[in-house]
Amino acid sequence: MANIVEPSCVNYVCSCGYLNPITKLYFCRYCLKLRCGFCVCHEVDSHFCCNCLENIPSGEAKLKRNQCNKCFDCPSCQHTLSSRATTVQVPKKSDGDGSKSAATVDTKPRKMYYLTCLACRWTSRDVGIPDQVTATGQWPECEYSSATRFSMLMEHYQNVVQQEKQEKQDLWRRKAPKQHKYPNLTDRTGLTASMIRRQMGLSEKTAPKVKQSTISPSLSSDVVSELPQDIFSKEINLGNITTIKQRLSHPSVQPSTVNNLYPLNKNLSIKRSLRCRQCEHNIVKPEYNPLSVKYRIQLFASYHVPEVRLMKCGPLEAGVSTQILIKIINPTLHEMTITIMDLPTHEEESLIIEEMKKKSDKQSLGPLASLNSAFSRQASLNEEPKFVDQKVTGTIALPDSSFMLQQRDDSTEYDDDHQSSREEPKFVVWRRSNKVAVELTVNPLDCKSGDEVIVGFSMQYTYVNTATSSGTDKKEPQTHALTSRVYLRIGKIK
């Protein structure tokens, strides 16, 4: 939990060059690259209400302005409202005899419902909304003065959009005539389809022109109604005046006094899936059911990339080398060989970026990629790879050999004997199942007191890809040697 909530001291370099903690990174196992939030397409999978957990199709959600019409938020404190039942005595329908006095009218109990906030005790009775007969009753919709104006504006702009679309389509059709494999009659005779239709006396096939609706633009006016006389002298009761938050949470009304606070429809939540921008494979896909918090595809980096944690750091002093202890954890089900290397120099880094740019260009030019991008809802824009915006202020003495890291095995926790039969390199301090602690020597470069020491290294690791790559028939897992760049913020100079 700590490494999700708190700022992380270990950051990985995403393939685009941004630094991120491992918890915010994804791993595309088709490109075998780290991906951050900028390198993936975010797509809305489904809309749902987080209170009643009802799935709402996207078309319906649009119609309902992305709000649930059954659940409400408190207008006073933005908590979810709950409906509460009361029994009231309602007069029984008497058989036509209306002259009975009130005292003798038979009453029967009836359940009535009203909305209440359990946090601030706001109720729908506060603003005079009558109680409803059903629990999820048809609560009256709040009316606002500019509703008609807004619907007119919306209609107008929808027309404008449609018109522009049509014009663009027409232009495109004229610009790029269809190239058929075999020239048809119209091509040879020079007659267009519409000309033939006209000659034959048929009506024009083209869709009727969208009617241009006109709206009167808003006009500014110099006439402003006078302020009330007592505005500066009357004592105000702050309890009756809404806060900015209360006003802005209901933008169509923006009530200024608390007796105009009407329940707010709860906003819908979305489930989103993430897609790699380079290979267009899904990286994260949640289950469709709003009740489920599981994923169908979950390529989070922390399941595939060895995790580095800072365990201990000796006292940091300028010009004095010190020892740091890092823990490396193998989250995969295969053995890993890890080599710790220097960060690439500026020239090497620019080479990496060149290569990545070339690769992404090649991919976007390919026929398959263009077809895919035409079908996908979102135009795929690749994040430009760039240099890492982080200077190191210390060097690491590299360990002289690579080391093995066992696969993750949940049952080893219950084993009693931890035997290490293997000959360990000197820098390995301890090892338990899929974890290893490595001691490194850090030498802070010309630092003043109070400066933060940042060191970095490249970590090469073997990764066994169990995903069958599309196109090839190879079923057996392939082993790759991958490299991740890791930056550590180890602390401040004394």
Place this chain on the structure above:
Amino acid sequence: MSDMSAKNKLKIYPKSVICDDESVLIGDVTISSGCLIHPHATIHAKSGPIIVGENCLIEEYVTIVHDTGTVDLDNSGPTLVIGSNNVFEVGCTVEAAAIGERNVFECKSYVSNLVTVSNNCVIGAGCQLVDEHHLPENTVIYGKRSEQRETIEKQKSLSMQLDHLRKLLPNYHHIKKPTFDPKKPREIA
């Protein structure tokens, strides 16, 4: 001897249920009939006597302190009268200078001794009232920033819950015996 006298100062009216396990009642404390005190509650009459009104519900880890800044040595301090039908929920600390009727102090709330509470108020969960303040009737304190508003809703009646707890608690806890019988007045007092 002072320990004995402090003990004698505790007046418990009949029909109240006070769990004896770990609950601490210090000083001149009067518990009216119908009150219900869970284990681990603390009531400390530091600067003067405390009188807890009828049908109050005091839950676990509640601390009620009567503290005006002075220590009452000669039984001359002002009396803190807590009205009837108040609810002190788990873990709240109440040092208020006056408490009316039908108030709810929600979990982990804190009310300092500069605050006076009238009737039918709610101090929301985790809210802290530190500065000098008077809560008018029907006030609700809620939220992270301890915002204040007025409610029209009346508090629900507690009688059902109290009746249930009165039956349940004696099955699992030692109950303090009533020390004061209004039918035989002036016997102890």
